[in-house]
Amino acid sequence: LVTVRDIRAGGRDVKIARYAASENATYAMFAGGGLKWAEQQIKNGRYLVKPGRYATKPDLTGLSCDWAPFASRRGEILSLLVEPRDDTSPEVFAALARRVLQVFDAAPRRSHPLSRDNAIPRNSARQVSADGWAExxxxxxxxKFDDGLRLTLDCTPEEIDSVEAILVAARARGEIDFGLHRQSHALMTCLVPSGRPDSHLHFLDGMGGGYAKAAEMMEEGALAAMSSRQPERAVRAAEA
Structure with missing residues (x-):
């Protein structure tokens, strides 16, 4: 709906990388500010889709939600969203993202919300092999990264507090907006099958509101920051 030509004319770009979740499964990550710009334009009404009438329902064959919620093993499941402000350079945001990830990366798989041995199918009659669950x-x-960090992690409360302090300071400097939400369990929301049996993907979110709650906090913080900048802008305009 939104062309890359329009995005580039708006001063942004769409850069795509493949991230290896495992040896067999990959998914896309995006940078360049283009996705965020396109979302803003759509919300502002620049690109509209006419309402239509559909006689058939979409084919959801292959989509499944087969797992019970996954309890945190380390304290809390964290849903975290972090987005750069429009005038924040990619280098500054990348450095901040590295600081955040370093807190959670003290050991391999330490913050992964799914352990290697706690699979519980919703249908208790089903059995899952150890190798199958590890996959x-x-x-x-x-x-995920799509012009910002999107993380669902299993963390200690101390790790979350440490990251929140980093992000609060960065927001005060005018570099980012962020939202986070703590909850007790993670959810595996669906399975997307693939042509190759060993390359399917599973989407994760927090059970207590997850990304939706984190997005609410991020929006509230962004509005508050915008309001606090209004007097400064008015002074600058008057001086000009």
């Missing part, structure tokens, strides 16, 4: 757990999107 499922490794094919999950608990880390």
């Amino acid at each position: 499922v757990a490794s094919h999950s999107d608990f880390r």
Whole structure:
């Protein structure tokens, strides 16, 4: 709906990388500010889709939600969203993202919300082999980047507090907006099958509101920051 030509004319770009969730499964990550710009334009009404009438329902064959919620093993499941402000350079945001990830990366798989041995199918009559579950757990999107960080992690409260302090300081400097939400369990929301049996993907979110709650906090923080900048802008305009 929104062309890359329009995005580039708006001063942004769409850069795509493939992230290896495992040896067999990959998914896309995006940078360049283009997705965020396109979302803003759509919300502002620049690109509209006429309402239509559809006689048939979409084909959801292959989509499934087969797993019970996954309890945190380390304290809390964190849903975290972090987005750069429009005038924040990619280098500054990348450095901040590295600081955040370093807190959670003290050991391999330490913050992964799915353990290698806690699979519980909703249908208790089903059995999952250890190897089969290890493959499922490794094919999950608990880390995403699409012009911002999108994380669903299993963390200690101290780790979350440390990251929140980093992000509060960065927001005060005018570099980012962020939202986070703590909850007790993670959810595997669906399975997207693939032409190759060993390259399926599983989407993760928090059970207590997850990304939706984190997005609410981020929006509230952005509005508050915008309001606090209004007097400064008015002074600058008057001086000009």
